[in-house]
Amino acid sequence: MQSPRWLLILAFSVICLVWGSTWLVIKMGLDSVPPLLAAGARFVVASAILYILIRLRGLRLPLDRTSRLVFLSAGVLAFGVPFAMVYWGEQYIPSSLSSILFASYPFIIAILSYFTVKDEPLTFLRVLGIILGFAGLVVIFWAGFRINSREALLGMGAIVGSGLLQAVSVIIIKKYGRTLHPFVVSFGGMFIAALLLLGGSFAFERGMPLTFDLNAVWTVLFLGIVGSVLTFSIYFWLLKKIPVVLLSISALITPVIAVFLGGLILAEVLTFRTYVGAGIVLLGVLVSNIEDLWKSFHMSVLVPSSGFRGARDIEIDSQPGVLKEVEE
Numbered sequence: 001m002q003s004p005r006w007l008l009i010l011a012f013s014v015i016c017l018v019w020g021s022t023w024l025v026i027k028m029g030l031d032s033v034p035p036l037l038a039a040g041a042r043f044v045v046a047s048a049i050l051y052i053l054i055r056l057r058g059l060r061l062p063l064d065r066t067s068r069l070v071f072l073s074a075g076v077l078a079f080g081v082p083f084a085m086v087y088w089g090e091q092y093i094p095s096s097l098s099s100i101l102f103a104s105y106p107f108i109i110a111i112l113s114y115f116t117v118k119d120e121p122l123t124f125l126r127v128l129g130i131i132l133g134f135a136g137l138v139v140i141f142w143a144g145f146r147i148n149s150r151e152a153l154l155g156m157g158a159i160v161g162s163g164l165l166q167a168v169s170v171i172i173i174k175k176y177g178r179t180l181h182p183f184v185v186s187f188g189g190m191f192i193a194a195l196l197l198l199g200g201s202f203a204f205e206r207g208m209p210l211t212f213d214l215n216a217v218w219t220v221l222f223l224g225i226v227g228s229v230l231t232f233s234i235y236f237w238l239l240k241k242i243p244v245v246l247l248s249i250s251a252l253i254t255p256v257i258a259v260f261l262g263g264l265i266l267a268e269v270l271t272f273r274t275y276v277g278a279g280i281v282l283l284g285v286l287v288s289n290i291e292d293l294w295k296s297f298h299m300s301v302l303v304p305s306s307g308f309r310g311a312r313d314i315e316i317d318s319q320p321g322v323l324k325e326v327e328e
Helices: 005-029 035-057 065-089 095-102 105-115 124-144 150-176 182-204 214-239 250-265 272-302
Strands: 312-319 322-327
Touching: 005 095, 005 214, 005 250, 035 065, 035 182, 035 214, 065 095, 065 150, 065 182, 095 124, 095 150, 095 250, 095 272, 105 124, 105 150, 105 272, 124 150, 124 272, 182 214, 250 272
Parallel strands: none
Antiparallel strands: 312 322
8 A cells, every 4th residue: 555655754754853863862861871881771672672563573583593693793793882882982072973974884885785795886976975975084084183082083983983883784684684574683683782782881881970860761762762663663664665765865864963953952063174074975975876866766757656666676684774676
């Protein structure tokens, strides 16, 4: 059944707004909870809810060797270590800058995919987009050298590093996790990540200030329920309704929302050079996807009654960003 256009627009808007706000909420939560404990608590909430959804839908939790590899990859490389780096890095840099730096993720995915699974060719525009994206990162880091804080530079590096690790995880899951349901992969990864992060908190964060207040509770619940479970559910629903490349436009919108919210709520101020670098990064994302965007818009005109599904369908490879359009 075709979904009304207003519902698709609403769902897409929720994705962009929530993912654009999670950087701010992480920053706010760190005022009360140490980074590893905050990230671990988030995944405890998310994995508990995902387990309930899995049971309600009657999904199977396979424990064969390949499935364990996928779960371990998601737990360590997609959720555990990268989110530890994100939460740690956000202690020292603005939430808006964090979202901009993480926009390098699509470029890393494109490069790794080309050299490993070779699913997509590196066309001229895609290479140009990658060059622009990393040029923007250089500009941002160059601006960062004006910051008299070693921790701030390390925090910036941690955010980019988290994108690199998640990209590696996506490649592994793309290769071995095709038969697993997205909820199952997310649950397995988040459950392992929760154990790793809470264990890391016990080992390294004992004695750090912890305030169990309303701020701690609402930020963990928001990130666990809204920022993880709800958005993943909407994301997977949208994947069946619109072309994946259109959904990828969220990578252009979420940093803009993060910058706006960071300035409005936390009075974050970025340098002019940082804004220039951010603009170059986002331009790179747009250039990298412009060919696919044109094809998708052209398809929507040719097949308007199909809800973008009649001529092509979406194959989900168990992880956001790990999917492809396939001919029927």
